[in-house]
Amino acid sequence: MTPPLRVVGTPIGNLGDISPRAVEVLGAAEVIACEDTRRTGKLLSHLGIGRPQLVVLNDHTEGQVAQHLVGRVREGKAVVLVSDAGMPGVSDPGHLLVRSVLDAGLRVEVVPGPSAVLVALVASGLPTDRFIFEGFVPRKGAERSRRLRAVAEADRTTVVFEAPHRIARTLGELAQVAEPTRRVVIARELTKMHEEIWRTTLGEAAAVATMAEPRGEHVVVLDAAPEVGIDDALLRSELEALISGGSTRRDAVDVVAGRYGVARRRVYGLALTSAAVTHRPAPTIEVLGIGNALVDVLSQEADETVERLGMTKGAMDLVDEPRMAEVYDAMGPGTEVSGGSAANTMAGIASLGGVCHYIGRVRDDQLGRVFVHDIRSLGVGYSTAPAEDGPATGCCLILVTPDAQRTMNTFLGASALLSADEIDTSVVEAAGLVFLEGYLFDRPEAQAAFEQAALVAHEAGRKVSLTLSDLFCVERHRAAFRRLVAGPVDVLFANEAEILGLYEVPDVDAAIEAVRRDCPLSVITRSERGAVVVTADEVVSVPAFPVDEVVDTTGAGDQFAAGFLFGLSRGEPFRRCAELGALAAAEVISHLGPRPHVSLAELVARESETDDL
Numbered sequence: 001m002t003p004p005l006r007v008v009g010t011p012i013g014n015l016g017d018i019s020p021r022a023v024e025v026l027g028a029a030e031v032i033a034c035e036d037t038r039r040t041g042k043l044l045s046h047l048g049i050g051r052p053q054l055v056v057l058n059d060h061t062e063g064q065v066a067q068h069l070v071g072r073v074r075e076g077k078a079v080v081l082v083s084d085a086g087m088p089g090v091s092d093p094g095h096l097l098v099r100s101v102l103d104a105g106l107r108v109e110v111v112p113g114p115s116a117v118l119v120a121l122v123a124s125g126l127p128t129d130r131f132i133f134e135g136f137v138p139r140k141g142a143e144r145s146r147r148l149r150a151v152a153e154a155d156r157t158t159v160v161f162e163a164p165h166r167i168a169r170t171l172g173e174l175a176q177v178a179e180p181t182r183r184v185v186i187a188r189e190l191t192k193m194h195e196e197i198w199r200t201t202l203g204e205a206a207a208v209a210t211m212a213e214p215r216g217e218h219v220v221v222l223d224a225a226p227e228v229g230i231d232d233a234l235l236r237s238e239l240e241a242l243i244s245g246g247s248t249r250r251d252a253v254d255v256v257a258g259r260y261g262v263a264r265r266r267v268y269g270l271a272l273t274s275a276a277v278t279h280r281p282a283p284t285i286e287v288l289g290i291g292n293a294l295v296d297v298l299s300q301e302a303d304e305t306v307e308r309l310g311m312t313k314g315a316m317d318l319v320d321e322p323r324m325a326e327v328y329d330a331m332g333p334g335t336e337v338s339g340g341s342a343a344n345t346m347a348g349i350a351s352l353g354g355v356c357h358y359i360g361r362v363r364d365d366q367l368g369r370v371f372v373h374d375i376r377s378l379g380v381g382y383s384t385a386p387a388e389d390g391p392a393t394g395c396c397l398i399l400v401t402p403d404a405q406r407t408m409n410t411f412l413g414a415s416a417l418l419s420a421d422e423i424d425t426s427v428v429e430a431a432g433l434v435f436l437e438g439y440l441f442d443r444p445e446a447q448a449a450f451e452q453a454a455l456v457a458h459e460a461g462r463k464v465s466l467t468l469s470d471l472f473c474v475e476r477h478r479a480a481f482r483r484l485v486a487g488p489v490d491v492l493f494a495n496e497a498e499i500l501g502l503y504e505v506p507d508v509d510a511a512i513e514a515v516r517r518d519c520p521l522s523v524i525t526r527s528e529r530g531a532v533v534v535t536a537d538e539v540v541s542v543p544a545f546p547v548d549e550v551v552d553t554t555g556a557g558d559q560f561a562a563g564f565l566f567g568l569s570r571g572e573p574f575r576r577c578a579e580l581g582a583l584a585a586a587e588v589i590s591h592l593g594p595r596p597h598v599s600l601a602e603l604v605a606r607e608s609e610t611d612d613l
Contacts, residue, residue: 009113348562555594
């Protein structure tokens with residue numbers, strides 16, 4: 001196989017930051033494309049690497065040498081791309097070469113390395129969950145003015161590079177178009193002996209920069225623009241004018257949020273109650289679940305088995321097919337049932353007497369047919385066509401230890417490849433509430449399916465709910481989940497560990513204050529301590545429902561969501577919704593398996609009779 005073009009990140013200051021892998025790749029290089037042969041030669045000398053052929057690739061020569069280097073890659077030569085400092089292609093030459101290699105059908109491999117963008121961003125202390133990198137702003141003209149205004153109006157942290165002889169002018173012009181009190185961090189000589197990181201306000205930075213002669217390239221990290229005090233009535237009238245004129249709700253929200261510099265979440269909320277979009281047909285489905293369609297395999301195992309298999313007790317690990325086979329062979333006798341988190345929730349809603357539907361991907365194989373038969377037999381609508389090729393139907397191997405903790409090894413198989421094309425828009429439009437499963441979020445195909453479902457739901461005037469599913473899911477996708485929660489999600493479900501991980505805060509009180517700013521309605525489950533329902537105006541605590549013996553906590557969160565969503569779809573108060581969730585969770589933890597063993601509707605009826613007495 002033809003070796004790839006290797007793109008290597010090099011130190012931005014401290015030569016000790018170069019990785020062993022980068023040294024290995026540079027040592028094996030036959031051709032190195034670099035900005036300055038002297039700088040790269042010094043780096044190679046420091047590393048004790050003999051000089052291969054060095055080809056100058058800078059802003060002036062990249063267009064001329066790119067095809068030559070593509071030819072060397074095609075010949076099988078070990079070609080490496082570096083810049084003077086940092087990652088090639090990030091405000092440095094390299095993009096054209098990478099694009100040319102890919103267009104030629106050849107491969108590109110990136111060896112990660114230091115980046116001034118990320119070093120300054122993390123060191124700034126400003127929010128990092130969302131940020132913009134603007135690189136160097138234009139030196140003059142209308143485009144410079146436009147870019148500086150865009151930086152000033154950005155609703156997230158923004159990183160800008162600037163040369164020393166232009167830094168004072170750039171800070172001064174920013175201070176004219178943005179609030180002088182905005183927080184800004186100025187960094188220079190990063191990772192070097194004389195590193196400087198200055199945290200101040202934009203106005204003060206602009207004033208001080210004119211008093212000294214700066215040296216070295218600067219990284220400017222500017223805090224997000226504050227929201228403007230705009231009246232809701234004005235925003236609503238703008239929305240209605242756009243929607244009445246033929247704009248989609250999504251486009252109207254984007255236009256109005258951008259025009260007035262206000263949070264998209266706020267504009268979304270106004271759009272949901274806008275007179276121009278409130279005339280919608282009543283939903284025929286109460287809740288639609290979208291998630292990983294899996295077959296669950298449960299067995300009761302000793303703690304020693306979990307340890308011997310190298311698992312983290314109580315966690316969920318994604319595994320490949322060989323690992324799945326290894327764990328399956330080590331498990332004792334078990335129970336096999338159709339499962340998946342959102343599918344379990346839909347089973348609970350059906351048991352409560354709700355009208356629900358499920359979208360999830362299976363393969364047209366034995367397990368796939370078992371899944372489809374099982375979920376339909378419970379009264380859950382299911383219409384997703386099975387895949388005719390690709391990975392097998394997914395499964396989840398669940399080891400339940402004597403303390404009722406469940407340790408899961410999940411082979412996602414076909415389920416993870418659910419795509420936007422498989423989201424039946426007619427089903428989404430018919431559902432009053434769409435429930436998204438965080439476990440599904442790992443692949444880009446599924447992320448696109450989430451976006452499509454949320455878009456269609458909001459266009460139809462419906463609500464969108466998300467469950468974070470698992471702490472490891474949160475850690476893998478924290479920034480994306482934060483955007484979802486602050487964007488299209490109307491109802492959030494999380495347990496205590498997940499919500500603390502999402503906001504990286506030390507306690508539940510801090511998490512409550514954070515989430516109530518982002519999401520209209522949030523539910524935090526706390527195991528035996530019950531649950532907390534959070535809105536902008538109130539916090540409602542509901543105790544756990546008593547249970548004689550906890551046998552298996554598998555599915556407890558799924559069934560709590562089932563009870564809560566069922567109550568919500570019927571217009572019950574939030575407290576009652578949480579009580580229904582607690583009742584459903586109590587039923588499922590009293591036995592092995594993630595789904596109810598008795599009719600939840602009958603349990604609710606008996607509970608109501610007891611309360612009446």
